[in-house]
Amino acid sequence: MTIRAVVFDFGGVLFDWSPQHLYRKLIADDVERQWFLDTICTQDWNTEQDAGRSLAEATRTLITQYPEHKALIQAYYERWPEMLRAELPEGVAILEALHQVEMPLFGLTNWSAETFPYARANYPFLQRFRNIVVSGELKLIKPDPAIYHASLSQVREHLPDIQASEVVFIDDVAGNIEAAIALGWQGIHHVSAERTATRLRELGVAF
Template identity: 90%
Template sequence: MTIRAVVFDFGGVLFDWSPQHLYRKLIADDAERQWFLDNICTQAWNTEQDAGRTLAEATRTLIHQHPDHHTLIQAYYERWHEMLRGELPDGVAILEALHQADVPLFGLTNWSAETFPYALANYPFLQRFRDIVVSGELKLIKPDPAIYHASLDQVRAHLPDIQPGEVVFIDDVAGNIEAAVALGWQGIHHVSAERTAARLRELGVAF
């Protein structure tokens, strides 16, 4: 089956995002910093914001639970842009090459609706996408099948007769790829740009 659209995840594929980038400035000791990110401002806590919880509610709730860490918790979203170190050039190079080859491009990202506008305003390569599904806007999150259905509906708004097997999804989280494949999509677990580019060509995508 011919691939007619490519859907990209963002973090770890196109963006170098990590709380470590900010908290290295705030907690000098490696072990102490890792403990804080594993036990206070955890990835699971951040994921709730990607799923639609407001930043204000998330911050308030966590400070109530851990008042001794008030300042460090407050910094998470006040200085969130410092976690977004920049683009991943190799991943963006694939995106640009696909764009030059007129391959229809779409985004499907777990991202807070409140922080995503910063990325949209500061990273012009996001204009390459015909449409982007942002989890925080839908209050759905990968790997929930519902967000993949929403993404496919979005693709079909541009390519009305496209079938799931004609869509390939690129994500750095294996479980997110497995969820897409279970719905009939093609999937590429992004480990390196070289492997992703090679797999796209194996699927017949010319770029």
């Protein structure tokens, strides 16, 4: 087996992103804060923006449903950069090591088209990628097979004869890896940087 390209997910692999980072500042009580994030500004709601819904529409819709929480809802995207706390250094170290051995690198992320420019502007390691597929830009989202096909098409712009089996995808969500494997890709469920590095080497990637 030969791996000719590595595709990275971002959140949980290269980025420490969590609404908790912001809402710890806004809701002191742990139980109350968790209720708010489980009931109002939920992950499913955020995913709709990752799939292409505008931030303005998402915020307006939620405020209509929960007007008593208007200020907290507005804060979600007004202060969104505070949720993106930092890069994950061990994951980025793998990225940099692969870059050093000239492995072609690509990104495939569920991310709002409106917030991703902040990451591009503030995290130089994103320049290591030859191409990044952002779900909100395509209005497709993992684990929809269509977004994997879009990613593979981008890889083939750089490596025209590459086969799906020569691509390995790294993601911290098991279902996203299962979807990639079902399409013939190699997949690594990212649990820790150490385990991901070990699995890459098992697949024959020398770095």
